Amino acid sequence: SVVILDYGSQYTRLIARRIRELRAYSVILPGTASLERIQAERPQALILSGGPASVFEPNSPRPAPGVLEQGWPVLGICYGMQYLAQYFGGRVERAGRREYGKANLVHHTGPLFAGLEGELQMWMSHSDAVTELPPGWQVIASTEENPVAAIAAPDGRTFGVQFHPEVVHSPKGMQVLENFLELAGVVRDWTAQHTLEHLIADIRAKVGDEKVLLAVSGGVDSSTLALLLARAIGDRMTAVFVDHGLLRLGERQEVEQALRPLGKALRVVEASGQFLSALRGVTDPEQKRKIVGREFIRVFEREARQLSAQGYRWLAQGTLYPDVIESAGSGEGSANIKSHHNVGGLPEDLQFELLEPFRYLFKDEVRELALLLGLPEPIRMRHPFPGPGLAIRILGEVTPQKLEILRRADDIFISSLRDWNLYDQVSQAAAILTPMQSVGVVGDERSYGYVLGLRAVSTVDFMTADWARLPLEFLDEVARKITRQVPEIGRVVYDITSKPPATIEWE
Ligand code: XMP
Structure with missing residues (x-):
C-alpha cells in the first residue's frame, strides 16, 4: 500500500484518489501517526501531504520518530518536501512572498520526470522555500521564481516536489505520481472490486447489527448506495423512494426495476397528489423549489418516524467527495464528520447517525461500483436530474x-x-x-x-x-x-x- 500522511492539505483526499487511479491501494493516516500504526499498513511507499503549517512553527505536525528511518521510499509534496529537506539536514526559508497558481517548470530532469520532456505546467501554492539541500540531494526541477521546485535524495527513491502534482491544474502531474510509484516499486493491482469489498467491510463494522434508512432518488448515487447497502447488510436497510409526481415518463418503473434486488427493502411512497396540490397556482421558481423541498421532508419524515420507532438508527446518504469539498469551503478541516447529526431538515426529536460511504469517492468511481453491483446501464450512466424534477421544467404553474x-x-x-x-x-x-x-x-x-x-x-x-x-x-x-x-x-x-x-x- 501507499500510506499518505496528512498534514492538513485540502488536496490530501485527491492524492489518495490519484493513487487509486494508478491502481495502487492507498490509505490516509494523520501526519503524526505512530510508526506501529504505519507499519500495520505494510507500506511500500509514503507520501507526505502538503499543509497549512510551516516547518518553522515548533508545533507543526511532523512524522513520528523513526518513520523516516525505515528505508521506505517517500514523496514529500509542498510542506512534505520542506519537511524532508529540513529533516535530512537542508535549509528552509520564508520566501517573502507566496508563489501561487500555475507555474512552468523551466528545467526538470531525472527519472521522476521520465516521459515528460518539454514544458511542464504545475500548480504551486507555498510561501516557504527550500534554499539549501541536504547532503547528497539534487535539485531536479526549477521554476522562474523558485530554483528548488523538486529535489531527489541519493537513494533514488525519495523525492520532494514543491508543486501539487495531484490537482487538475497540473495536467501532467499524474505522470509524476506514476513515475514515483514505479521508482518505489509499489504493486499496482488495485481495482474497483477492492474498493467495493472495503466499503462493504466498513459498513458492516460501523453499523453492526443496527438498521439503516436511505432515501433513493433514482439517480446513480443513491441507487448504487441502495445496492451496496443491500449487499452489505441485507434487509436491515430500508430504501424509501418518494414518487412526487414530477418524474419523467417511466422513471418510477425504471427505478423499481433497477432496485428489484432490494425486494421488500424498497419502499415506494406514492405522494404525487400531495405535491401537485401544494404546487397548485404557484408560478415563482424559487417558491416551487421550496414547496417541493418542504413536501419531500414531510413525506420522508412520516416514513422516518415509523422506521425510527422500529429501531432504525442510521440514515445513509450518497454524499460524494466533491460535495464534501464544496460544503467545506476552504478545506477538509472544517468538514470533519459530525457523527451525530440532525439530518436534512428532519425535526430535532428524530436523530439519526449519518452514514456516508461515498464520502471519499468521485462520481466515476461510484459508476464503476454501480457496474459491479449490477445497476442497469440507463441508470448508471444517467444525466443528473434536479430534485424538484419537472416542476422547474414547466415554466409557470405546474x-x-x-x-x-x-x-x-x-x-x-x-x-x-x-x-x-x-x-x-x-x-x-x-x-x-x-x-x-x-x-x-x-x-x-x-x-x-x-x-x-x-x-x-x-x-x-x-x-x-x-x-x-x-x-x-x-x-x-x-x-x-x-x-x-x-x-x-x-x-x-x-x-x-x-x-x-x-x-x-x-x-
Ligand atoms: P443550473 O440551472 O443552476 O443547474 O445551471 C446546475 C445543475 O444543478 C441542477 N439543479 C438542481 N438540482 N435541485 C437539484 O437537486 C434544484 O433545485 C436544482 N436546480 C438546478 C441542474 O439540473 C444542473 O444539473
Missing part, C-alpha cells in the same frame, strides 16, 4: 395536463438522444415547457400550441457549461417527432446559450 405534455416531449428528446448515440456525449439534456403559445398551421387549419425548449449542454463541473452542438439532422428529426406526436406543442426551439450567462435549467 398542472397535470402540462406534466403529461412535457413527459411525452421529453421522452422523445431523450430517447432520440439515445438512439443517435448522443446521450453519453452530452452532460445533461432537458425539454422545457414554456407557458408561451404561438400560432402555426396544421393541415389547412390555424393551430395554437405551446413553445417547447430543448436544452443540451456539455460540462465537467456543472458550474459552467457550453451548449451542445447537436447535429442539425438530429434536431430536425426530434422537432418533427415532437410536433407530430405531441399536438399540444406547436413549436420547438433549441437553446444556444451557454452558462454563464444562462443557467442549465430555465428556472
Whole structure:
C-alpha cells in the first residue's frame, strides 16, 4: 500500500484518489501517526501531504520518530518536501512572498520526470522555500521564481516536489505520481472490486447489527448506495423512494426495476397528489423549489418516524467527495464528520447517525461500483436530474395536463438522444415547457400550441457549461417527432446559450 500522511492539505483526499487511479491501494493516516500504526499498513511507499503549517512553527505536525528511518521510499509534496529537506539536514526559508497558481517548470530532469520532456505546467501554492539541500540531494526541477521546485535524495527513491502534482491544474502531474510509484516499486493491482469489498467491510463494522434508512432518488448515487447497502447488510436497510409526481415518463418503473434486488427493502411512497396540490397556482421558481423541498421532508419524515420507532438508527446518504469539498469551503478541516447529526431538515426529536460511504469517492468511481453491483446501464450512466424534477421544467404553474405534455416531449428528446448515440456525449439534456403559445398551421387549419425548449449542454463541473452542438439532422428529426406526436406543442426551439450567462435549467 501507499500510506499518505496528512498534514492538513485540502488536496490530501485527491492524492489518495490519484493513487487509486494508478491502481495502487492507498490509505490516509494523520501526519503524526505512530510508526506501529504505519507499519500495520505494510507500506511500500509514503507520501507526505502538503499543509497549512510551516516547518518553522515548533508545533507543526511532523512524522513520528523513526518513520523516516525505515528505508521506505517517500514523496514529500509542498510542506512534505520542506519537511524532508529540513529533516535530512537542508535549509528552509520564508520566501517573502507566496508563489501561487500555475507555474512552468523551466528545467526538470531525472527519472521522476521520465516521459515528460518539454514544458511542464504545475500548480504551486507555498510561501516557504527550500534554499539549501541536504547532503547528497539534487535539485531536479526549477521554476522562474523558485530554483528548488523538486529535489531527489541519493537513494533514488525519495523525492520532494514543491508543486501539487495531484490537482487538475497540473495536467501532467499524474505522470509524476506514476513515475514515483514505479521508482518505489509499489504493486499496482488495485481495482474497483477492492474498493467495493472495503466499503462493504466498513459498513458492516460501523453499523453492526443496527438498521439503516436511505432515501433513493433514482439517480446513480443513491441507487448504487441502495445496492451496496443491500449487499452489505441485507434487509436491515430500508430504501424509501418518494414518487412526487414530477418524474419523467417511466422513471418510477425504471427505478423499481433497477432496485428489484432490494425486494421488500424498497419502499415506494406514492405522494404525487400531495405535491401537485401544494404546487397548485404557484408560478415563482424559487417558491416551487421550496414547496417541493418542504413536501419531500414531510413525506420522508412520516416514513422516518415509523422506521425510527422500529429501531432504525442510521440514515445513509450518497454524499460524494466533491460535495464534501464544496460544503467545506476552504478545506477538509472544517468538514470533519459530525457523527451525530440532525439530518436534512428532519425535526430535532428524530436523530439519526449519518452514514456516508461515498464520502471519499468521485462520481466515476461510484459508476464503476454501480457496474459491479449490477445497476442497469440507463441508470448508471444517467444525466443528473434536479430534485424538484419537472416542476422547474414547466415554466409557470405546474398542472397535470402540462406534466403529461412535457413527459411525452421529453421522452422523445431523450430517447432520440439515445438512439443517435448522443446521450453519453452530452452532460445533461432537458425539454422545457414554456407557458408561451404561438400560432402555426396544421393541415389547412390555424393551430395554437405551446413553445417547447430543448436544452443540451456539455460540462465537467456543472458550474459552467457550453451548449451542445447537436447535429442539425438530429434536431430536425426530434422537432418533427415532437410536433407530430405531441399536438399540444406547436413549436420547438433549441437553446444556444451557454452558462454563464444562462443557467442549465430555465428556472
Ligand atoms: P443550473 O440551472 O443552476 O443547474 O445551471 C446546475 C445543475 O444543478 C441542477 N439543479 C438542481 N438540482 N435541485 C437539484 O437537486 C434544484 O433545485 C436544482 N436546480 C438546478 C441542474 O439540473 C444542473 O444539473
